[in-house]
Amino acid sequence: MATLEIRDLHVSVDAENGPREILKGVDLVVKQGETHAIMGPNGSGKSTLAYSLAGHPKYTITSGEVLLDGEDVLAMSVDERARAGVFLAMQYPVEVPGVSVSNFLRTSATAIRGEAPKLRTWVKEVKEAMADLQMDPAFAERNVNEGFSGGEKKRHEILQMELLKPKIAILDETDSGLDVDALRIVSEGVNRVRETGEVGTLLITHYTRILRYIKPDFVHVFAGGKIVASGGPELADQLEENGYEQYVKGGAAE
């Protein structure tokens, strides 16, 4: 059973006046089949955690470790992490001009699966996954994220999650910028992958709204660069009611 272990993770970024520490000792274990919601105010370091796990070069790991089934994730390149089973659905997916969605998906699936998917079954697989997410088939011929609306970008991210079947999926504010219909469709996509029981999900969000559709097993409050409280789904209800104030008092959140 795949397990992601984050141990005392410290991360900094280069700022104008030298490096600035953003993550200040994150500890978390995510197992296959589990869904962890990470909730926190803006600027608490939630996205930094997501991008650090995926290996974005902007972030420097100053100490701590991240292990996937005992393997040192931090020693892997970005693409190696993806092939090891880490998937990041981004808050702001990047436009890639000149590369069609269909070409991108196939290249990616080939890299992740270690061999090119058989064309006939692949086409069917993509078609069905797109239909499930209520995406127009013409979408496949557009360039990656180019001119996509906010909702289209998020559906495209979840489409990739469905096709790439990661062991650990990190969803970074996937709910932001979505209307209720799009939120439901995207959430259903995430739930289809979760129902396989083969993915550990790290759901990063500012709002509790998405938790109506995706039920977490654990909820963690993130503030000031680390997890300050953990509990079950009831913690999300408390946050809904009381907000983050009690966690950010005294300048704990930056």
Next chain:
Amino acid sequence: MADVTTTPGGATTSGSIQVAGVPGEFSAQPGDARTEVLASYDVNDFPVPHGREENWRFTPLHRLKGLHDGTAEATSDAVKVDVTAPEGVLVTTVGRDDARVGAAGKPVDRVAAQAFSSIDKAGLVSIPKDTQLTEPIRITVHGQGGVRYGHQVIEVGAFAEAVVVIEHTGDAVVAANVEYLIGDGAKLTVVSVQDWEDTAVHVAQHTALVGRDATFKSVVVTFGGDVVRLHPRVIYGGTGGEAELYGLYFADAGQHLEHRLFVDHDTPHCRSNVAYKGALQGQDAHAVWIGDVLIRAEAEGTDTYELNRNLLLTDGARVDSVPNLEIETGEIVGAGHASATGRFDDEQLFYLQSRGIPADEARRLVVRGFFAELVQQIGLPELQDRLIEKIDAELEASVGAGVA
């Protein structure tokens, strides 16, 4: 930082059309320099350029090895030229006094005039009228070091159809003009590949005279050379002519690749379509694209579009893209232009890598995708495969050299 200059109007322009005769600011525009541009067969009619002139301002004159100032003297055997043609095609040389030499138009800059003034003879490839060639005519120009002035005329008789592939390889300093004389109803496709070694200098004017109802398709592919400056020009000899001008270039560190196009719509009911795409990588890789289209008052029913796209793969590369569309009549079918320059940046690389795609493959994916549409448009299957191979090889070389 990558440096992007697109004129007019910032990094992306699209569809800006000026129509003369419209009341207001457009009618007050000064006459265009291109209609009064100096044109002559005699090099002495052109002053030596100093780099401030409009048509030389992007070109590194000091790297032209004297082609522009009269100091480059022709040497023997600077290039080896071979022509392979199917039966029925006339391949010969003619004196410079032959009526066909210079028939498509006069040289319009000093280097082209220098080439014209320096030749005694010109190469001639002549396809008789009504001939349909099933095999391409191949012209190979291989540089062996030294300086070469040359002139090539390709004449296609009425209703003939031909494909000509011209390949430039090796090392030389070359100023050469090529003329395409395309008879009424004829179809000519020309592929000119510049695959020089890194030290070569190549400056050339390609002038096509497109006959009545004739079709001219030009594919210019520039990968190699220290400085390559090509000047494809199209002039129509009769109504109903069509010109498709495609270009693909890939500039590496230090290379200067310049394509200056001019389509002169001086005849009614002619069409032109220009699409040039280039990728750049490495320090001081420089591409220049000038797309001039002039629709003269008499050219009613003109339909024209021109497009330039550039992809900067690394920092340190520079593009100057200048589309110009000048319209002297409103009685046209369509006219437009677009220019855009984009970057392949670290965020794109991260995104693709985060989907398991290794860095070098990610770069290849983007560049192939960028060129794919154009390569398909060209519609020559044999060339398509070679182009993709060549593009991959360029990318390999850069990965090997640590640029990427």
